[in-house]
Every structure is written in C-alpha cells, then in structure tokens.
Amino acid sequence: MIEEGSVPASSGSARTSTERPAARGRLRVYLGAAPGVGKTVAMLGEARRRRERGTDVVVGIVEDHGRDYTRECLGDLEVIPRRTLEHRGITLTELDLPAVLARRPAVVLIDELAHTNAPGIGHEKRWQDVQSILDAGIDVITTVNIQHLESLNDVVAGITGIVQAETVPDDVVRAADQIELVDMSPQSLRRRMAHGHVYPAGAIDTALGNYFREGNLTALRELALLWVADRVDEGLDRYRREHGITGTWAARERIVVALTGGPEGPLLLRRGARIAGRATGRDLVAVHIVRSDGSMGAPTGEIESQRLLAESLGGSFHLIVGDDIAASVLDFARGVNGTQIVVGASRHGRLTQLVRPSTSMAIVRGSGDIDVHVVTHQPMPRPPGRARRRASVRTRWAWAAVVGVPVLLAAVMRLFREGLNLPTVLLIFLLGVQTTALIGGVLPAAITAVVAGVLANLLFTQPYGSLTIAEPQNAFALLVFVVVGVTVASIVDRSRAAAAQAARGQAEAQLLAAVANTMALPGDPLTAVLEQARIGFGMRRAVLVRSGPGTTRPDPRVLAVAGDTMPDPDDPLAGADVVVDADGEEGLVLGLFGHPLVAADQQLVDVVAAQVALALERSELEAEAAQAERLRQSDVVRTAILAAVSHDLRTPLATIKASMSSLRDGAVTWSAEDRDDLLAATDEAADQLDGLLSNLLDLSRLQTGVLAPVRRPVSVDEVVYRALIGLPTARLDVEISDDLPLIDTDRGLLERVVANIVSNAVSHSADGKPVRILAGEVPGAASIQIRVIDHGAGVPEAQREAMFAPFQRLGDAPSGSGIGLGLAVARGLALAVDASIEVDDTPGGGLTMIITVPIAGRDEQPASGRSEGEAV
Template identity: 35%
Template sequence: MPDARPNPDDLLAKVQAEDTESTRGSLKVFFGYAAGVGKTYTMLENAQRAKAAGREVVVGYVEPHGRPETEALLAGLEVLPLREFEYRGVRLRDFDVDAALARNPDLLLVDELAHTNAVGCRHEKRWQDVEELLEAGINVWTTLNVQHIESLNDVIGQITGVTVRETVPDRAFDLADDLELVDITPEELLHRLKAGKVYVPDQAQRAIQSFFQKSNLTALRELSLRQAARRIHTDVESARREKAAIQPWATAERLLVCVGPSPTTARVIRTARRMAAALDAPWLAVSVDLTGEPASSPRKQQVSQHFRLAERLGAETVTLAGQNVSETILDYARSRNVTKILIGKTNQPRWRRLLAGTVVDDLLEKSGDIDVYVIRGEEEKTAHAPARTASTTQKLPYFWAVGLVSLTGLLAYGLRFLHLADAEANTVMLFLAAVAWTAFRYGRGPAVFASVLAVLVFDFFFVAPFHTFAVADTQYVVTFAVMLTIGLVISTLTSRLRAQIENTRLRERRTSSLYELGKQLSSLYGNVFLVGAAGGKVAEMVGGEVAIYLRQPSGPPELAFGHDTTIVKHSVSLPVAQWVIEHDQLAGAGTNTLPNAAALFFPLTGSQGTHGAIAIRVPDTERLLDPEFRRLLDACANQLALALERDQLAIEAANARIQAEAEQVRSSLLSSVSHDLKTPLAAIAGASSSLLEATSLDEETRRQLLETVADEAARLNRLLENILQMSKLDAGAAVPLCQWHVLEELVGSALHRTRRELAQHDVAVQLSSELPLLYVDGLLMEQVFVNLFENAARYTPEGTKVTIRAALDGDHVRIGISDNGPGLPAGAEERIFDKFYRASPTADGGRGSGLGLAICRAIIKAHGGTLVAANRPGGGAEFVIRLPVSKDAPQVMVE
C-alpha cells in the first residue's frame, strides 16, 4: 500500500504560505496577448459587479485610451486623483501610491502593470508600486500583455521584430493569486484596430503595418495561452498537494518509461519519446536498483547505456532504490503526477509468469488511474553490449559458495561424530547459517545456488540411506522443501538488505562529499582559491585527475587547475573545454560529442551563464557511463559554478560600491570647490578690480582691500592644501617624518598661524610641565592643531572661550581642545570626521569645506594615536587627541 501520509515539507510550505497570505493582499491579473483585446474593459466590468456585490472598489489608475465604452464603465467608481510631476518643463501625471496607501481600500484597480513611472515617483516601475500595495494588505487588480513578461522578451522580439522596453519580472507575474485570460481572435482584433477602437486611425495604420500583423498576433496569442496554461497547471499541482492526493490528476500528460538491463528496452524508450512528442508532454526514464551491484557490472552498464539514450532524446533520468519494482515505480509515478507508464513486454516462460508473476502484471493490477502501455521490444545490436559469458571474477562468488557449504558439511559431520549435534535440526540450522552468510557476502545469485547445494549435501550425507539421493522416509521431502524455501527467503532478504546497505553507504558518501565541498566553497573567496579547493576535493572524491578551465572575455579558456595532469597534456582538451563552455553541454570521453578526449568535460553553469568547464579523468572509464556518477559530478560542477558566480557578483558589488563612493567624493569635491573656491575668488576679484578701477582711494581703503586679497588668498591656499593633503593621505603618500618635538612649540606655532581667526576669542593654554618630548612629524601635527583651532573659531560665536589642555594619561599624552559654544549636533560625533561632511552652519553663516577634521583624524591615526569628539556636560564641544609616549624620549633640560 502506498504511504498516504502528507509530505512534511508540503505541510510546512502550506503553513508558511497561509501565514504570508493572512497579511498580504491578493493580486488578480487580467492577461492578454496584445493591446485592444479588452483587458481594461473586462477589469472594469468585473469591478462594477464587485461593487454591486458590496465590495469597496477604488480606481487607482486606469488608462481608457480614449475609448468611450471603457470610460463609461468608470461611472460610479471612486477614482483617486493622480499625482503631478514636473520633468524638464513638462507637467506629468501618474499613479499616486501614497494616496492609495492612505486610502487603504479593499480592492484597488491599477492598470498597466508593466508601465514605467514618471521621473520623481518613489518606484521606477508600476509593478513595484503594486508589490508595496500588496505588502500593505490591499487587494489589487491589474492588466498585463504577454510581450511584457521578461523571460519572453527575446522570443517576442525575434517574432515581431520589435524590442519591448517595458517588462515585468517573471516573479511579479507569478505573484498573481488569480489569472483571467482575456482573449479574442486575431481577426477580431484587427477589425477593432481598423475601426479605431484601439488607436487613432493614423496610429492604427502604422500598427497594422508593423507590430499588429496577423502572423505576429497569432504567435503572441499562442504564447499567452501557453503562459496561462502553465500558470493553471501550477495551481493544479498546488491544489493536488494541498489535498494530499495519491492518484494523479490527468490535467496534463506526463510519461514514465521503465528502464531495465534488457536489450529490448531501447525500443521502448524510443516509443516513449515519440508518444511524448505527440502529446507535447514531459517524460521520465526510471530504473529501480534492487541489487546494489557496482557500476561496472554488466546489468548496470546496460542500464547506463539506456539512460544515455533517454537523455539524448530529452528524458529526465532517475534511479530509484527499492525492494519491489512495481511498487517503487508506482509510488514515484504518483508523486510526479505521471499519467502514463510504458514498459517492455516480458519474455519469461508462461509457467514462470504463473508461478512468480511479473513486473508488468503488478503494474497492471496496482496502477489504478495511471494508464500502463506494454510495448514489445526488440534487441538492438550495440557496440557496448555487455558480454554474455561470465568472467572468472563473476564466477568466483559461486566457488566461495561451494566452499562454504562444503565446510559447513564437514563441520556438521564432525559435530555428529563427536555427538555434539546429533539432532537433524541442528544440522539444518548450520546449513541455513551458511546460506545467510553467502547471501550477505556475495549476493542473491550465489545465495540461491548455496541454498540448493545445501539441500543436496544434507540429503546426500545426513539423511538415510546415506551417500545417495534416495529418501527412505517421505517426511524428509517436507524437510527438504522447507529447508530450500527458508534458504531462498533468507538469501533474498539478506541480499536485499545488503543492497540497501550498499546504496545507503554510497548515498551517504556522496552527500557527505557534496556537503564538504559546499562548506569549503562557502568559506572562500577569489577564483584561485575556489578553483583550487574544488579541484582538490573532486579529485579526491573520484580518485582520478581533474582540470578546470575558466571562461575568458575573449580568446580560449584559461587553465585554472590541474596544470600537471594528463588531461592538460592531451591536445584535444582545450578545444573540448572551449566547445563545452560555448554550448553549455556535456562532452568528451563517454559521450557522443568529441569522444576521443582524455576526460569527461562538464560545463560550470550558473544562473548568469557558463563560467567554465571541469574535466574529470578516472582510471575506470566505465564509471563515466554510470548516470549516478554523472549526476554527482554535475552537482559538484554546479556548486563550483555558483561559488564562482557568487565571487564575481561580490567583486562587481564591491566595484559598484567603490564607484559609488568615488562618485560621491567627486560630487562632494565639486560641491565644495564650487562653493569654497567661488567665495574667495569673488572677494579677490572684487577687491582687485576696485584697486585697478578706482582713481582716488585713501590709504586706509587701499590697505583694507589689499588685506582682503591677502586673507582670501590665504583662505584659498588653505583649502587647496587641505584637498592636496587629503589626496595624499588617501593614497598613502603622506608618510610622517617623525622627530622629537616639544608640544608647547607646536601649539604656539599653530596659535600664531590662526591669530586672525582666534582674535575675537578668549584662548587659554594649560599644558602640564611634565610633558615629555613627542616623536611626531612637526609639520603634520601643526596642521592638526591649525585645523582644530580654525574649526573652533569658525563654529563658535565671538567672545567664547577656547581652551587647550595637555597632560600625561598613562602611556599616552592627552590633548584636549574645548570651547563653550553651541556644541556638536546630536549623533554627529563620528560623522564630522567623514570627508566633505559639513554639519551646522558656521558662526558667520557659511559652511566649512568638510575636509579639515578628516585630515586631522588621518594624521593622528598615522602617528598611532586617536582623535574623538564629544559634547561637554556644561556646553560646548571638545576634541581629544591621544598620542603614544615613547619610553626612549630624551629628557628636556630646564635651567
């Protein structure tokens, strides 16, 4: 019986979806294949019916395109006013999303989902407005044409010759909770177009000659119908999972072909391909592994060959592990909503089919609503057909079975001779133990052989008359039958257990390898490290050689890993890698494409394209034919491709961030220069022109004008020095030239340079007499004090006090420059050290350049110190410098 319990993952997804839907609005899309099919008209008709039924309906934006019948349907509906924007002297009107959010209706109509909003709107695209409305819990109805779906853009451009610029991401289309297809025939649409019901006559004539051709409309109509069908099929699958339906819902055909080691399977696969093509349905090729045999076994090789044929014909190949072929296939078919199963007709003798049954009979009996097609296959001659004669290696387990049964017979005979196991039941148990061990160690075939041999040995040596197969007592016939039956059952169950253990171990190793590979790749950055880690791990995983080629913007791919391998030395490897990258397909050894290559090449395919190729060469080339092995390698290639893509996206994001920061610095610099250069230049120009043009100026006026020129020139010089100093610090070119200096001299020199700025302030200097010499760059440190003093003078009113204090603080010197002015803006204690950041206006109403404090912190940091700013408790601001004190500082001699 199939397991009817619901899938826990489906239950979790359902709970999460219901939780999201409880707060999110619903979206309904009126979908068509071209303008004029009646999407807006149908939406308004439904809106009028919804309003009549008592719903609160509001029109956020509707474009009637001048059609009277459409405008008539707006009567009685509340329409939100549009928002006006001015762009390059033109007044634009567009949808007001803020008004819609404030109104918060039950149902909002927003026409033309793919529309590009006017400049000045919060979002660039209208579908982004709709997403915000849905997140706010507002139900939205909208309209959309098929040519606006992003994934179909290139296809529609190829069909119509027109590239559509306004597109909607597929995820925005998939968000729709309901989809209503609005459809008319192309002939009727062309008739509406000629009648002027879509565009004005001149525009309609141009549209008929270009986009609105009947062939284009027919193709667009088919695409719209397919998109609607795909969406409806998704809804059907969701509903089926929600009801936990066991039987398939035949809303769409899906085929499954059973693949086995029989040479006749090839014809069944080809028949399935033809049937799938006729039904336009996806199809699966499925094999059930009961034995756990190695990939090199003839049966596995034949299955692999059939899988390769199915993959070439377009099937999805799957290998399942199970104990019963028919039950495993039917369970999988129901989980994938398969409607038809194709299987080859068995060639077993009639007596065997009657006694043991067949997979075909089981499928026909248990398939339920799934149709089962039994196809008569024909054996095809292939170059890779497995040998029918068993090799010595394949016969060896049977020799071991003979030896084990013989050894068990000797042991039983010895125990009887010693009177330790006289009962025949004990002898039977010994033989059954030998059969169980043979089944566990060597598989089902040797175990069945051992079961028959054990019965014969028991009859020949331990049942009277001895040394003959004749039986004196007929009751032993029952003993033989039960013994043989138990031996066969034990051998079957034990071999199945062994196969399951082998399959579990294999899957565990593969899962563990993929986990370790993913863990390594997630912690590394850079192509060199990613490729190195992946190449080493895959080589360890497959026990062979690995080479990795990466795509280059131009020219052949670059070898990134495996420079010393046999793969690289082969002359065909580079062309094969280039072919794989260009075509995004498997090639090389074991395939039908470039099979003379030394390795099997997998494309490194990510979501953004193919990033390279990974080549794998193993000693046992037959492993390359195993579909499970290929799937493992394909998973490794996908992980590496995604890691390379993630690294590339991180680099692009970093470059974009650097470019944005550089653009911001450039804008700030231009803003600063345009303002701070313009003011002193204007003052210099005005003063100098007055000196040149005035014929009679008294000495005092001339002196004032000359002082203005000098002051503004000095101001301009300081600004340029700051810009130059900042550029040197950013480039790392400003290296401190440290010498021993007295702090008092540095402060005194800085006060002298800023005497004009501090002339209207009360300056107090409080330096401790115990201060040691400082090992600093005198010019740079003087610049720090000059900038801090100018900052204090610029941002505090006249008459305020500026205090400079310095004292020892452990192994540092603490220097504080404080004032009792208005202080720093709240939250700006750290931002004021950013380049070009300018907080409140200066005391004279202007603003600083925004570079002085950034230069100060950079210089102090270069000296190994710190510079912080804070507001004083009693009012005003304080800048605190902490510089390290050297233990080797020379002593200052005071006379």
C-alpha cells in the first residue's frame, strides 16, 4: 500500500463518543485500481484497529456484494441501519444520513464514494453525503476506484470501452487528509476472480473476458499509481513551500540539462541521459531559456530537433522565459527539485570571459547543493550573423534612405522655418531616424541621425548656413539628439528583429507540428509528410530519392513524389532549387522544386528532411512487419501440413487396413457383433481421415495462394451451430445471443476452427460437466469473442503455447484420444481469417479457449454507458 499525506494513521484515534468535534472532520480514502483489490477489507481492518484503540467507530454503509469474506471482516462492528425506500416498485437501501448525524460517532465508514443515491433520498451522490458528515466534524473512511475519478473518465472509457456513469470530482479525493492505494497485480486479481472471490460464478467467465482482461487491469493499475504519485509530489512541494525549504531534496535524482540551442545540445543531452541511466528512479529534464523579448538565441529548427532528441531519450523539454540565463536555469532546477545540472562550457574566449563571465561559471557559483557538470566540447564556429546582417541592411533602399530621408524632411521644414523651434525640428528628424531603422537597421539609422544633426545645425540653428552654434544649449540639444537617435534606432532595430524572429519561429513551429501530426496519422506516412513539407516551404514539387550510400547520384531511384509533375526518371533532382541529405548513410536525398530558400531556412529544412527519413523508415518497417507476419503464417501452415503427412495420416489408414484385412481373412469366422465393430471402426477412421484431409487441403491451398479466404459478414450463432454438427450435443451448453453484430470472416474456415476447438474441449472435459460455449462483444475493440470453456485437467501456463504445435496431446495421451493436429490446424486457419486464439484458466479448474474475430464493417466500437456494477 502507498500512503499519502502528513496526517498519521492514528489521526482521530484519541477522540471518543464523549467528545464533540468543533472542526471539520478528516477524510481518509482507500483508492483501488479495479473492483476486488481489497479496498473494503482494508477499510474494515482500519476500523477494527481504531476501535481497539478506543475510538468510537460505526459503519454507515458497507457493500459486501455477496462476499462471505467481507461479511466476516465486518464482524461485530456497529452498523447503522440503512434507509429503505421504494422506487418504481423496487425496494432500495441507502445510507441513512440523518441517522449518522444524529449518532455523531468519531469515525464512520462509508463504502463506494462515487455511488449514485436513489431518487428522492436527498443528495444525488454519496460523496455529497460524505461532505455533510465531514462538515459536522465527523471523520470519514471511504473507498473509491480509479475509474470513478471524473478527470480519468474518458481515459478509462478508451481503455475498457465502458463509460463510468458514476463519478466523483477529483477535488473531493484530492482534499482527503490521507489517500492510501490498495494495490494488487492483474494476475493476482484475475486469480481472485477465477476462485469466485469477486463476482458470482455465473458472471466470472464474462468478466474475465471483458473488463477484467489483463491489459485493462494493467492500464488501470498504472493510472492509479501515477495519480497517487502526482499527489505525493504535490504533497512534497506543498510541505517545502509551507516550511520555506528552498534547498534540493534528493528524494529522486533529476538531471537538468541546460540548452543554449547551439550545436553542442545533442552532446549535452546524451551526457545527461547517460548520467540519468546509471540508476533507476532518475529523471532527465531539458530546459532552454527564452528571453523576455521573445528571442530564443537559436534557430527554431535546432530547438525543435533538440526537443525531439530529449523526448526520445526518455526526458522532457521545457521553454522558460528569463533574461538572466544562469539565474533562470538555477530557479528552474530548484523548482523541479533537480539534483544535478549539465551545462556546456563557454564558447567565448578568455578575454571576453574577463569582461562578461560565462553562463556555466555563473551557474556553478550559484548552484549551492546542486551538482553541476560542465561538459567541454569542440569549439563551435561563430555563425555568420553579422555578415548576413550587413548583407541585408546594405540594400539600395536602406542607403538611399540614409541621405534621402533627412534631406527630404529638411526641405519640407525649410519652408516653415520661421514657425519651427529647434526641439520641434529635432523631433521630426527623430521620426526620420526611426523610419531608416525600420528599413535598414542600426547602422543606416545611426548615420541618418548624424546627417540629421548636421542639417539641423546648418539650416535651423542660428547663424543659418554655418556650422557655428551661437547658443550653447543648442549645441547640447544637437548632441543629445544624435545620441537619442542612435539609441532609438538600436531599439527599433532590435524590436523589428525580435518581431521577425518571433513570427518566423511561429511559422517554423507550425510547420514542424504539422509534419509531426502527419507522421502520427494512419496510412502512408511518407507521402503525407512529403506533401506537408512541399506545402510548408511553398514548393511546387518535393521528391525523395535514394542514390545509394556513399555516392553522389548513381542510378537514383525515386521513392516518393509530392507535387505537380513526375520528375525525370534518369535525373530526378535536375533543376531542384534545394537539395538536402535526409540520411547520408542510406543515400537519401530530398529535393525541393519551386524557389531557392534563404540561408536561415537551412536548419529547418534539415529537420524536415530528417522527419521524411523517419517516415520512410516507418513505412519500410511496416512493410517488413507485414511480410514477416505473412512468412510466419506460411511457416505455421507448412509445418502443419508436413507434420500431418508424415504422421497423422498413418493412424486412420492403419485402422482401416487392419479392419478390412481382418474381415477378408477367411480363416477367421467373425460373429455379427464383431463384424459390426470392425465396420464401425473402419467408418470412424474414414471420417477421421476425411476431416484431416479436408484440413490439409484447405491449408495447402492457403499456402500456395490458390484458395484465398472469402470473407463476408456472417452471424456468430450461424457459424457456431453449424460447427457443432456431429458433436455430442448432450455435452454442450451453448449461450449465444442472436443480436450480436455480424463478424467479418470466412464462414467455412471459422466453422472448422470452432469445430476443432470444441471437439478438443469435449475430449478433455470432465465427465458430467458440459462444455460451455459463450459469445460476446468486446467493448471498445470492434471484435467478438467466442469462449469455449471446459472443466478438464487444464494445462500449465508454460505449456500452453506448445498445445498448438502438431502432435501435442494432454498428458501424452495415447493416439486413440486424438491425432494432435486439431489445435494446430485451428490456429493456422484462424490466422488466415485474421482471428486469434488465446488460452485462459477456467474458474474451478479447466481451460478456456478464446477465439477473437473482427466485427464486420466497424472500424471503432463506441464505449457503452455502464457503471462498475455492470462492468461484467
């Protein structure tokens, strides 16, 4: 059991019936992953312990669901009688809330917190009754299953196919003083179910095949563990905040990797992953600091690729806003309770570090009790940002604006010189400086400010036409104007660059998100990703070519095309505006046709090309998996055919040969009874041989591809009842509803599967116990299960797979009990029609064979609205 909360288990034990609490009562919740894990028993055990310590404990309501063990655990605890009422002719019993409040015990037990009360009783939900009891100052111990939490309702429905009609708000459970997880492995719970400790015998088989499947229970258990783990983290964070604890508590190792977005990022992530991988219970958390002005300090494509790498290494990625990089990293690390930080060594030279200390050293100085790993790496070449900026600003229009804008403004203001004072002139010139900054950047704007200052001195400061300044304050004003002009130009340029970078980053993020979403869609991911890349970059055609590893373009082969026209098959990349290596080792090349891309788009193209390569890899893996599955099925069929020919044909042939030879022996006089026995044995062997040859003929046709299954919608009852022809009906108990959905299968082949499995069950079931045949729809799985249940000796789990190999007989039975090919043939035929055969225990002893067949014409089965009590 996992317990949360700072309130000890004995909370409230000192209060007896003679005391009357004034404060709100305390709530303790026993949380389970599924019905039957033991929540109610755990609650009753806690109640007995508290009573032994002198606490006044009563039972408000406990649901035993007919379980004797639960009633025994209830023992002699005081029980408040239930309230009885009639609803639509049915007598219902509910919690008697007024009686509980009048009794005013110290602690009251209330089972099934999410229960819906009968109409007219007061509160609609039982959890509302619990709130009233808590408000009265009475402690409550209650139970609830994870599937009844409101926030997980849709998740549970997606897993089990059942929408829980009875739910409880998460806040009600979160507010509990103690939450205790009652845990049990899926295997143990299924054994409890099989032994009849959870549901009545008549509901066990259906429950095991539906809600209580091992996969369902495993997923629900994980949900419960994660939910409680989150509550434990919340409790720890709350405790640290309440007590002002800012230091790191190494309850769990968390390695924080600080990323600048530079090329050394993958090295840091892999180093952090190696550190995190040295022991269990360690988390990898990557963080990149975004400045408050929106600038990321690195191309968005590089940040995105590092995010994908962090997630592929099992970690998480976070973007944090902050201007002080070192302080932001440290605050983040302490916020997530990080124990180690991995940061790259500074890329700046020693002289620069003397003037401006590196981020890594600042992190080391402020780390305190957090360990810092400073990882050295190869010096990274400085990006040619300045060269690109000069190339972009020194355009014809920018440099024309350097002189043209101040001259134009001076010419206009010259007409109104007598009505303008110097401050007004300088403000108008400042507008011109901002205009030049928007057009060309800082350098042209700074020159514009100088030119404007000279014109203001020459034309608008007395004496006119001279650079001499008569009044000192005008000289100071001109100097301040130049400084302010340059400063404003710098701010305007940075704002423009930040806005452009933000807009570009948003566009890149949208493109990468679209590509990632396309990867997750069903169908052919390669063509879809390639089309998304073409649209995202505004190209008319995108081509993926495999030219061969280690070569340039020998014998190129076009793998996929998106766009208007097919490329030249001899040279598919001829005329491409952008050519990118998608995977150099595999010789994959991505070609884009339309227009050249700017250099800033190169990293984004590389990321998209990598996604295209991943899409190709996924397509190839899916094709290989399909081919491997076909080969596996062929191998199963081939093995069954060869084994039958080499062994199983001999048994019926030997019987026929011996019987006929005996009848033809003239030296022996056979009585009429003996002759009938020999003829009956011959007839039975002939039937056995006919059935075997039919199986082998179908299997051989499937193997060679001559006979393909003819699948069409058919009813389950029609298939089952036809398969049972010739079997002893007295030993069969068939329960199949006639309103089940149609299944998509080959009726004849599925009949053979059912017949073989039922025949095998009849031969091994105990005398006097019929073989049960059930059929039902699997919620959320778009399939029907046919369950064949016998009560024989059963088969150990380790030997179940061997049952489907040829000539496997239970307990090495003699040949008279079967030829040992029926289950092998059944599995081969089931695979041919996309059906599956599973094996499970029969409650009380025996074996249950489960045939799962897809439903016809339905891609997805909607979840039905049933509550926990209807889960079976």
